[in-house]
Amino acid sequence: MSHSPDAPARPWQFTGPIRKVAGVILSLLATFIGLLLVTFIIARVVPIDPVLTILGDRATEAQIVAERARLGLDEPMWKQFAIYVWQAAQGDFGLSIRSREPVISEIARYFPATLELATIATIFGVALGVPAGVLAATKPGSLSDQLVRLIGLMGYSMPVFWLGLMGLLLFYGVLDWVGGPGRLDAAYDMMLEFELTQYTGMILVDTALNGRWDMFANALSHIILPAGLLGYLSMAYISRMTRSFMMNELGQEYITTARVKGMPERRVIWVHAMRNVMVPLITVIALSFAYLLEGAVLTETIFSWPGIGSYITQALLTNDMPAVLGGTVVVGMVYIGLNMLSDVLYKLVDPRARA
Amino acid sequence: MTLLSVKNLRVSFDTEAGLVEAVRGVSFSLGRERLGIVGESGSGKTMTGRSVLRLIRPPGRIEAEEMRFDGIDLMRASEKEMRALRGTRIAMVMQDPKYSLNPVMRVGAQLMEGLRQRDGMGKAEARAKAIAALAAVQIRDPERVMEAYPHELSGGMGQRVMIAMMLIPDPDLLIADEPTSALDVTVQAEVLSILDGLVRDRGMGLIFISHDLRLVARFCDRVLVMFKGRVVEELAAKDLMQAKHPYTQGLLNCLPRIGGPREPLPGLDRTAEWAN
Numbered sequence: 001m002s003h004s005p006d007a008p009a010r011p012w013q014f015t016g017p018i019r020k021v022a023g024v025i026l027s028l029l030a031t032f033i034g035l036l037l038v039t040f041i042i043a044r045v046v047p048i049d050p051v052l053t054i055l056g057d058r059a060t061e062a063q064i065v066a067e068r069a070r071l072g073l074d075e076p077m078w079k080q081f082a083i084y085v086w087q088a089a090q091g092d093f094g095l096s097i098r099s100r101e102p103v104i105s106e107i108a109r110y111f112p113a114t115l116e117l118a119t120i121a122t123i124f125g126v127a128l129g130v131p132a133g134v135l136a137a138t139k140p141g142s143l144s145d146q147l148v149r150l151i152g153l154m155g156y157s158m159p160v161f162w163l164g165l166m167g168l169l170l171f172y173g174v175l176d177w178v179g180g181p182g183r184l185d186a187a188y189d190m191m192l193e194f195e196l197t198q199y200t201g202m203i204l205v206d207t208a209l210n211g212r213w214d215m216f217a218n219a220l221s222h223i224i225l226p227a228g229l230l231g232y233l234s235m236a237y238i239s240r241m242t243r244s245f246m247m248n249e250l251g252q253e254y255i256t257t258a259r260v261k262g263m264p265e266r267r268v269i270w271v272h273a274m275r276n277v278m279v280p281l282i283t284v285i286a287l288s289f290a291y292l293l294e295g296a297v298l299t300e301t302i303f304s305w306p307g308i309g310s311y312i313t314q315a316l317l318t319n320d321m322p323a324v325l326g327g328t329v330v331v332g333m334v335y336i337g338l339n340m341l342s343d344v345l346y347k348l349v350d351p352r353a354r355a
Numbered sequence: 356m357t358l359l360s361v362k363n364l365r366v367s368f369d370t371e372a373g374l375v376e377a378v379r380g381v382s383f384s385l386g387r388e389r390l391g392i393v394g395e396s397g398s399g400k401t402m403t404g405r406s407v408l409r410l411i412r413p414p415g416r417i418e419a420e421e422m423r424f425d426g427i428d429l430m431r432a433s434e435k436e437m438r439a440l441r442g443t444r445i446a447m448v449m450q451d452p453k454y455s456l457n458p459v460m461r462v463g464a465q466l467m468e469g470l471r472q473r474d475g476m477g478k479a480e481a482r483a484k485a486i487a488a489l490a491a492v493q494i495r496d497p498e499r500v501m502e503a504y505p506h507e508l509s510g511g512m513g514q515r516v517m518i519a520m521m522l523i524p525d526p527d528l529l530i531a532d533e534p535t536s537a538l539d540v541t542v543q544a545e546v547l548s549i550l551d552g553l554v555r556d557r558g559m560g561l562i563f564i565s566h567d568l569r570l571v572a573r574f575c576d577r578v579l580v581m582f583k584g585r586v587v588e589e590l591a592a593k594d595l596m597q598a599k600h601p602y603t604q605g606l607l608n609c610l611p612r613i614g615g616p617r618e619p620l621p622g623l624d625r626t627a628e629w630a631n
Binding site: 257258275279350 | 457517
C-alpha cells in the first residue's frame with residue numbers, strides 16, 4: 001500500500017488508540033471464550049463421568065443424583081457453560097480429583113517451574129541460534145554453514161530422552177559439573193518452603209530476591225542441563241529459520257543499496273538485513289517459546305522437573321479431568337498471550353504492519 | 356579526461372548448469388559525460404554497471420584486462436578501498452525504490468547513514484544536509500519525508516529519495532540502472548529531468564542503463580548497444596537514427612509510432628551471424 005505524498009507521514013498515530021486497545025481486548029476475550037468452549041466440549045464428550053470419578057462406582061443412585069446437582073450437571077448446557085466461563089474468569093477450575101486441592105493453586109505451583117525452564121532455554125536458543133543462522137546465511141556452502149546445518153540436524157533428529165539421559169550420565173554422573181534431577185539438591189528442597197519467601201515460584205528469581213545466593217547457585221546448577229538441552233532443540237529450529245530469513249533478505253535490492261553507500265558488511269548484515277529478519281523471526285521465537293511453555297514432558301520426566309507438562313500428563317493418566325482441562329486452559333492462554341505479544345513486537349519492528 | 360576505462364570486461368556465473376557468461380568482453384571508456392548502455396533483458400547491461408562497483412554476488416565472477424577509475428585499479432583494489440569508493444565517488448540508482456530502500460528504516464535515517472557512519476558527522480549537521488539533498492530533488496516537504504517510511508512514499512517520491520541519497524556525497528560517477536522503468540509514465544519525465552539537471556550541474560560522469568533507445572538518445576552523449584553480453588555498436592547519441600548495426604536497427608524498428616502503420620511490429624533477428 002503506497003500512500004500519496006500528501007497523506008500524514010504516520011497515519012496510524014491518528015487512528016484512535018483507545019479504539020485499538022478496545023479491539024485488542026475484545027478479540028482477546030473472544031479467543032478466551034472460544035478456548036473455554038473447546039475445553040468445555042472436551043469435558044462433555046470424553047467417556048469419563050465426573051460423578052463416578054469422584055464417588056467411585058459403588059455409589060448409590062441417590063448419592064449420584066445429589067453429586068450431579070452439586071456439580072451443576074443437571075442444568076441445561078448453555079447454563080453449565082455460562083457457569084464454567086464465569087468460574088474460569090475467576091481462576092476457578094474446580095478441585096483436582098487426586099489431591100482435592102484447587103486446580104489453580106496446583107498449576108500456580110507447577111507452571112513457574114516450566115516458565116523458568118522454558119525462558120532460560122529460549123534465551124539459550126536465541127543467543128546461539130540467531131548468530132549461527134546469520135553466520136550460515138552469509139557464507140552459504142562454507143564449512144561454518146555445514147557445521148550449523150549438522151548441529152541443527154542433530155538437534156532435530158536425536159530423541160530428547162536419550163540426549164537427556166546421556167547428558168545426565170556425562171555431566172552429572174561422570175564429570176559432576178551440574179546438579180542432578182530436580183530443581184534443587186534434596187537438602188535445599190526441604191528448606192524451600194520454610195526459609196524462602198516465594199514471590200514468583202521461579203526458584204532462580206525467588207532465591208535472588210531473598211538474597212540466598214547459595215541456593216541460587218544450586219538451582220542454577222540444576223536448571224542448566226535441562227535448559228541447555230531444550231535450548232539446543234530450540235536453537236536447531238531458530239538457527240535454521242534465521243538462515244533462511246537472512247538468505248532471503250541478503251538477496252534484496254536494499255542490501256545492494258547499503259553496499260553502494262559503502263557500508264561495511266557488518267552493518268549491512270546486522271543493521272540493514274537483521275531489522276528485516278526480525279519481522280518473521282519474532283513469530284518463530286514466540287512459537288518456539290510457547291512450545292516449550294506447553295511443558296516438555298519427556299525432559300521434565302527425565303529431570304524430575306515438576307512442570308506443567310508432567311502435571312498434565314499425570315492428570316491424564318489418572319483421569320483427573322479438572323486438572324487436565326485447567327492445565328489446557330492455562331497453556332492455551334499462554335499461546336494467546338504470546339501471540340498478542342508477538343503481534344505488538346511485530347508492529348514495533350515493521351512500520352508496514354502499523355498502518 | 357578519462358574517468359573510467361574498462362577493457363575486456365567479463366562476468367561469469369559458475370552455476371550447476373555450467374558456466375554462464377553474462378558479460379563477454381565489454382570495453383568502453385568514459386569521461387565526465389553521459390554514456391547510455393542499451394540492450395534487451397539479459398544483454399548484460401546491468402551486470403556491466405554493477406561490475407564497476409564490484410557488486411556482483413557470488414558465484415558471479417568479474418574478470419577484466421583493465422578496469423580503472425580515476426587512476427585506481429578496480430580489479431586490484433582491496434574490499435576496503437572499494438568500500439571507500441562506493442558511496443563517495445561512485446554511486447548507483449537502481450530500478451525500483453520499492454525494493455531499493457530499506458522498508459523498515461525511516462527515509463531520514465537512510466539518507467543520513469552515509470554521513471553519520473562513514474563521515475562521522477553529527478546528527479544536526481547530517482540532518483541539515485539530508486534535508487538540503489531532498490530539496491535538491493524537488494521534494495516540497497523534506498522535513499516530513501525524513502520521518503516517513505519508504506512504503507509511505509509514491510514511486511516517484513521514492514526514486515527522488517534514492518537519487519538524493521546517492522548524490523549526497525557528490526560522487527564523480529553515477530550509475531543509473533533503469534532509474535525510471537518502474538515509475539508511472541507521468542512521473543518518468545519529471546524524475547529524469549531532475550536527474551539530468553543534477554548530473555549536469557555537478558559535472559559528474561553518468562552511465563545510464565536502459566532498454567529504451569529513444570530515452571537514451573535524448574538523454575546521453577554516447578550510446579553503447581549491447582546484445583548477449585557484447586557491445587555490438589557504439590555511437591554518438593545524435594547518430595542513433597543512422598545506426599549501421601542490424602541489431603540496433605532492429606531495436607529501433609520494433610518501436611511503435613503514433614500515427615504509423617498499424618501492422619505487426621517487426622521482431623528482432625537473433626539468428627544472424629553477429630548474434631552468437
